[in-house]
Amino acid sequence: MDEKHSCVTLSVQPSRGLVDEKFVILVQNSFPSSLLTIYAHHQCEDGNSWHAFAHYTSDAAGAVNVSEDCSMGGTYSGVEAMGLLWSLKPVPGSKPGLRMRKKNVQAPMVVTISVYSSHLTEGFGDQVPLAGVEVERWYMAPGVRRIPVTEDGLTATLFLPSGPGPFPGLLDLWGGGGQLVEYRAALLASHGIASMALDYLTCKYTMETGKIVEQDYFEMAYKFLQKHPKVLGSRIAMLGLSLGTSVILKMAVHSQIMKLRCAVCVSGSHVQPMDGFLKEMLDYFSKNCGNTRFTKDNEVVWRDLLLPIPIDLSLKVDVGKLQCPLMLIVGEDDQNWCAYESAMDMKGMMERAGNSHLLTLLSYPNAGHLMEPPYMPHARVSLFRDMQSRQKMMVLWGGQTLEHSRAQEDAWRKLLVFLRKNLYSGVKSGSSSLSNL
């Protein structure tokens, strides 16, 4: 065995980080100016394998610093400190349409990072790397408590930050795929916000009665947070993606019970029949399903379902009546919802109504529909089970990986600052950004 190889060291700091924390990958003691490939491998909970790799040349001291040096090729190129995570792709031979989503947030995501000699693009399993380390990525900080919620007919999970509280609260809604998706709420709790992930499409009520929930289900969730001893009742926000946005906008403007401190709407629209609620919304989408398009690979494009944006106020939420700060995050390459057009329309409505000072609009060219917490792999297309037809289909979400990943990172940071500013407002200190974000 070449003794020199044992000198190569690889370090990743921190080796145990939160999923939205940056790490620094350092290779040291290799030959000066040697060709190296840094490789990341992750096996998901569902058994699928993902990998990413990048080509570097070590400097005169035999070192590579991924945060400062340029990748010359691989699953990403350029200077990308976190590229090995966001450019993760299913390994060759995997089923198509995979999407990486953490189910068990109480255990970390484990990624093996290795460094190989020369510039490899395949056959990583056959070669022995020069060095390798294991890295843990956590959705939950130590001390965060996970509390399943089944009272009041809810199907939810509450995450409480470490500490005595009380904490500002947040209701976290996902989209048309249903299920109880916990990881974003867990991460927000790790940042000091008591967050409750709410299942509203496949919740116990709907599974048992076959009926779609009404407004009172969400109001019940809000009230649950409001009366919780560890939550500040007057400082509750809502965060939603996709269909979740539709719910939030309706509630923010029309609910008598909910007094939101602020709202964040990601990749969604205000277009929905004002007469009725969720069931009527879903029926409206079905009615417009004739606008569904297909790519040449038979991927479903649903962005036209709500286009053109109606002028009729009975078909969209009048955001001119909004009284709380609103952050809209949209990807301009969203192929699933007409989020960008909706955002422009909402902006116009608010400008005419005189409440546009409440609006923060983040619009990202070449970003797609699935704007998630940062550094997670981008899925441009994935297998999606439609709730209505119960069929699985390949859906086009959109986005170009590099710009989408940059957008996720930027949007998440701004989202956290927005939430902190609005949920902790009134503090004379004024400082609302945390530099460790």
Place this chain on the structure above:
Amino acid sequence: MFKLCARCLVGDPSVESNILLKGTLVIPVCRAHREDIMFRTHVSVKAIGRLSGFIKMKPDFTTWRKLASLQRLTGKVRWKSNTRPAPVLTAAPVRALVDEQVGIRGHFLPPRCPVTLHARMHSDEGDLWESFAHYNADERGTFSLTCDPSVGGSYLGCEPMGLFWSMQPATGEREGLRLRKKNVESPYVVHISLLEGHVSLPASEGQRSELAAVTAERWYIAPGVKRIEINQNGLVGTLFIPPGPGPFPAMLDLWGMVGGLQEYRSSLLASRGYASFSLAYFGHRDLPGPLNRINVGDSYFKAAFLLLQDHPQVVSDRVGILGLSFGCYLTLRIPTKTGVKPSCLVGINGAVGSTMSLFSLDSRTKEFDSSQELRNFDDEGCVILKDAFLPANIPPDSFVKVEKLDCPLMYVVGEDDLCCASIENADLIEERLRSAGKSHLFTRLSYPGAGHLIEPPYSPCARASMWSVKPKKLTMMWGGHPAPHAAAQEDAWKKILDFLEKNLRT
């Protein structure tokens, strides 16, 4: 009842904006000035009197007492309100290796607010250890342990890791404790609270005045490090292999006469890329013979070194030895007596010879018996062994022939070592190496104020700990004062790792 805002005497107070104190007293404030009153730490009694209209009445004693104490209470109002969020305390990284620095910060506090940080954790034995420190938020209501000084508490000055290394057993815990991680596969879980004002331990208001908290994990092992128990061919110990394909440079890790098997330094070395073997040689039930004797000889240590050298995941010509206390003596002895060729040696606070002999077929073994060995204890049962290890007091025929050493040696000295005469032993080793023309092999690190137990960084300094309970209660004095000892541990560990890097990797 109260018609005007106490602050501006103009505004209209409402039920929501009024400030409720202890359920009985209401300070009327208008919405505009609610926040303002909330932040005042002092409100004059006159102003308070005006608020409650009492200035026109002669208050009864109970009410008057409430007024007088209102000034102190007002500062607490903001925390007991149910509409104000608590300040935030953060630590990054929140899961770190024990030798990594953690940045602790506070945010969303009132400007220049005095606060106390209270850190506590349980040892593996269940004892509570804790520390506290006083800080003042800046005009933006933030503070950071990386750049702000502690103005009181368990440590003073700007000490980013002070909360960890200044920990002491909580009052009421067993005496003479020393913090040592037994189970390296689980972290220490440290709960750090932010309390209002400058308070001492135990916090006078208890948990009620906890404003915020963060939980940090301190790990002795990185993800992917493999832990392998060794109990073969008579060898007893634990081997830690770093993650990755290897092969790795390696270290034989030796502790002192407290005995048993201590894994935590090895697991840390493996987390830094060195295969590391913690070896038990005394006071372990899996070793032969009575527990209070060293029943192994030079061949045992040779076998341990060879186990490492011959291991498929170890680079055979990159194996070093690290030892503290008696382990340091062994570190010097092994290469000179057994013929193994380590690439480098690190010795911490050890002697060049010993009154204890190892087991060998042609000499009597000696019992490690407190009454014989431990001269120099005072009336309170505190033992200071230092003089016993002065070169002048050690039988010269037990001296290690350091002039035979052929590899770099780093020798770490705690100048306040009360257990071993480290300075004098270092001098002797240095002199002998110089006479042999081998000065270039010798590096001395010397730390004023540091004691015997120079361990991986940020762990508390045990100036003394319980040595034995029977037949006599004895406390062993190790020496060292918290702040200089902490500085020594931090600096020495960094320099040891650099020394290993230089000698085992390049």
